[in-house]
Amino acid sequence: MTYIYNKNVETMIRAGKVIPSGVYGHLGPAEGCMIPSSAFPFFAAKGQGAEFWDVDGNRFIDFMCAYGPNILGYNDPDVDAAAQAQAKLGNCMTLPAPVTVDFAEYLTQLVKKDWAFFCKNGGDVTSFAIMISRYYTGRKKIIFLKGYYHGVAPWTQHPDTPGTIEEDCKNGLYIPFNDIEALKEVIARNKDKIACLIATPYMHGNFTDNELPKEGYWQEVRKICTENGIILIFDDIRCGFRMDMHGSDTYFGIEADLITFCKALANGYNVSALCGKAFLKGAASTVPYTGSYWLSAVPFAAGLACLQKLEKLNAVAHFEKMGTRLITGLQKAAKARNIPLIASGHPAMFYLRIDDELKNFRLHQEWIAECVKRGVFLTNHHNHFICYAMTPEIIDEAIGICTEAMDVLVRNNPDKFDKIK
């Protein structure tokens, strides 16, 4: 039996009347690449641990983890208790609560930086990092590594993006990831004009095998940036606290000047952080930047509890172990069926892709749809996430469901599998 989504569709029809796109952004059917949309739920009724239930009551093992924020498990009792305790004291008040300082102290010690500045979303802190870099250096240009994602602010976009104008993109310099020569060339062509280089710790673009840095890549980038007065910004919004509790710059053996955190910071409570080295603290104090809810106390209490628990549990080791268990199980099942299933990226944030002759993702999308219709929520375009609530039993259950979906795929496409064997 596969799932039916009557109430999901009813809710989407209501949503479409009052909300642009029904569900906009990455959680929606279009940007979320729900292919075909009929295979996917649209609205979650509740979540618990590593699972959520949609409005039709269908249960899903969730490997998207809300696209990252679910790191301990939905409704983690310790994080929720800390948040509720702070809520009783006060949340959004005229003055910040002392937990703001507690959180900043803990976070800066953890990620080996000198200061922390809090906002709400990832795009808030990547934008602030750019502003600080420009103010500090007096330069305009930004180096991006192709395939990047740093939010949707106009400076991150291209001139053809609706709502963006050409002038917003004038100062972008675009080079390939893992290419030191390209970096040297772009710096030589733009001597003393480059404020910063912003990058994710490794390349996890959509619809592509995720690419880890070559040996010594980040060390060389760090050296070149220092020599040329370029601020090195690590966008750790996606990877942060999944590979290393001390930040992904530490994981790869370097020290970024600025580092951004968001998704896993507070297990779903809304807070993001920009952390930096001492020499940029004055700039961070000077650049005007604030928001109505940025100093709300509840997310800070949640974030503090979340980070403390992740550290205490050595969660990153669990993520790697569970990710590896899942990938190994899926690839074993795929191999037995002659399905060329490719896994890439760090096991805590794995990307999957069934290879095919035309490179058109149809077989992969069909398999993902069959998985979702049976209760394992995966996507075809984006890396996945492991959370602490994923036990070996849950992983094994997911492997079983995904294997059944592989059998359906093979049954439905005997001719295609002959071709790619």
Next chain:
Amino acid sequence: MSARTKAFVNLYAAIGTLEKYVELVPEAKEIAKQQNIVVRFKVNDGPDGLIEFKDGNVRVFPRENNERADIVLPCKSPEFFNNVVDGKAMPIPTLPGILKALKFMGKPTSPFNVLTAGMTEVLRRTEFANEEKKKVTTVLSFYAMVKGIAQVGNNDRIARFAMKRLEDGEISVAIRDAAYATLTKKDGQLFATLEKSTKPRAFMTFGDIDTAWGLISGQIDAMSCISAGTLETAGQMLLLDNVNKILNIVPKYLQ
């Protein structure tokens, strides 16, 4: 809006849709049969293309191999050519083809003018006497849109950002059971062919004529159709993402 891009759209997307107009409308095919002729529009700093009428079929394509033309119609600028298309100007044919040109397009009742006027009337319809008329308008608009994507992608300064990001390969664009076209990125250019894709890397399929008409006429939005499942998108979605960015710019040229 760039006059040069508009000239490419006018020749290859607007006039180019004659190819399908004569296939879909029997009366149009009869008119096209009146004369076998090759017309060349040579636009300074713009397109240099041929319109071939042969046995009732029409083909519009760039002049890349010194193909012979019965009539050469020089246009001093893209703006001038656009005025020609709008009926506000008339190019002076080169001497050898002047008589043929006058016969072919010298008067409102000349075959070329009757065909383009007829097609324009079909494309501009917003109300339909029956489902068949709606289908013809929708399918022709669809073909003009696909050809427009290629021309705008290759020529509009902003759209070219998206076109350059497209990976090589074919994109299938279709109205289910009614119309098929292929966009192909190759050698740094985007090409449109009004045939079913054989090696698609991405798919955009309007579920039916009503959905296609609603989207093309701007009465419904694509995101809602994706949610409802009436617009199917699949495959390498980054290809479609970039095509959509070009498509956003197409309407200002295809008024």
